[in-house]
Amino acid sequence: MQRDFWLERWQNGETGFHQEQLNPYLGYFYGEKGVPLEKRKTLKVFVPLCGKSVDMLWLAQNGYQVLGIECSEIAVKDFFETHDLEFRIVEGKRFKRYISDAREGHARVEILQGDFFDLVLRDLEAVTDIYDRASMIALPEIMRLDYFKKMVELQDEGMRTLLVTLTYPQEEMSGPPFSVSENELNDLYSEKFKIDKLLGKDILADEPRFQQRGLTALYEIAFKLTRK
Ligand SMILES: C[S@@+](CC[C@H](N)C(=O)[O-])C[C@H]1O[C@@H](n2cnc3c(N)ncnc32)[C@H](O)[C@@H]1O
Structure with a gap:
């Protein structure tokens, strides 16, 4: 899935992956189970391939600084405009930075418009x-x-990731979304990351669009990864 594929999808409004509701895993692990509100301003959450996810708005409204990266300018502009967030643009060599400074009601949100694979450690x-x-x-x-190699390069020891994956028989449907099995995650990540499985559930009954695409099983699994 090269960037052109995604740019075209945004251009054509084919954004079925976008969710209008807060992701429940995020709400739970960064909300109820997250650190107290007054401590959150020291935390900054990086959201790779962020689209125009409302999860970023929730994070910012709940005290977390946000740094996203997204290749589509349509998605980035849409995010700030839909939520009436004032923003300024800083042009750079690799990225166009869209910045909404902290104010009453939300922490700082910055989205880098450009290619995830161009990131270097200092960007984070x-x-x-x-x-x-x-x-x-x-x-x-x-x-x-x-993606894994870049994630290794971008993270210092101790960095934590909340990762939400989907697992299904890959031969039944061509992605995206692609199936990421627990085995694949272990094979790729276990040397460099501690992997904790947090929650998993069968979501096939809630996903008629994937049933229509032929899926007979579909699991959503949340993991915590910690860079060793
Ligand atoms: C499946 S969508 C998910 C968006 C978001 N995470 C969400 O939950 O709604 C994947 C996003 O990654 C973006 N993307 C794909 N490849 C990218 C790349 N190399 N650099 C930056 N963004 C990319 C696409 O434009 C798309 O918005």
């Missing part, structure tokens, strides 16, 4: 956490290897 300065929903599973197996 002060990042403490990573939230990956529909990012790793947006990529075919061959690109997931590059």
Whole structure:
């Protein structure tokens, strides 16, 4: 899934992956189970391949600084405009930075418009956490290897990721979203990351669009990854 594929999808409004509701895993692990509100301003959450996810708005409204990266300018502009967030643009060599400074009601939100694979470690300065929903599973197996290598490069020891994956029989449906099995995750990540499985559930009954695409099983699993 090269960038052109995604740019075209945004251009054509084919954004079935976008959810209008807060992701329940995020709400639970960063809300109820998260650190107290007054401590959150020291935390900065990196959201790779962020689209225009409302999860970023929730994070910012709940005290977390946000840093996203997204290749589509349509998605980035849409995010700030839909939520009436004032923003300024800083043009750079690799990225166009869209920044909404902290104010009453939300912490700072910055989205880098550009290619995830152009990121370097210093771009993630002060990042403490990573939230990956529909990012790793947006990529075919061959690109997931590059994604993994980049994630290793971008993280210092102790960095935590909340990763939400989908697992299904890959032969029944062509992605995206792609299936990421627990085995694949262990094979790729276990040397460099501690992997904790947090929650998993059968979601096939809630996903008629995937049933129509031929799926007979579909599990959503949340993991916590900690960079060793
Ligand atoms: C399946 S969507 C998920 C978006 C978001 N995480 C969400 O939960 O709604 C994947 C997103 O990644 C973006 N994307 C794909 N490849 C990218 C790349 N190399 N660099 C930056 N963004 C990319 C696409 O434009 C798309 O918005």
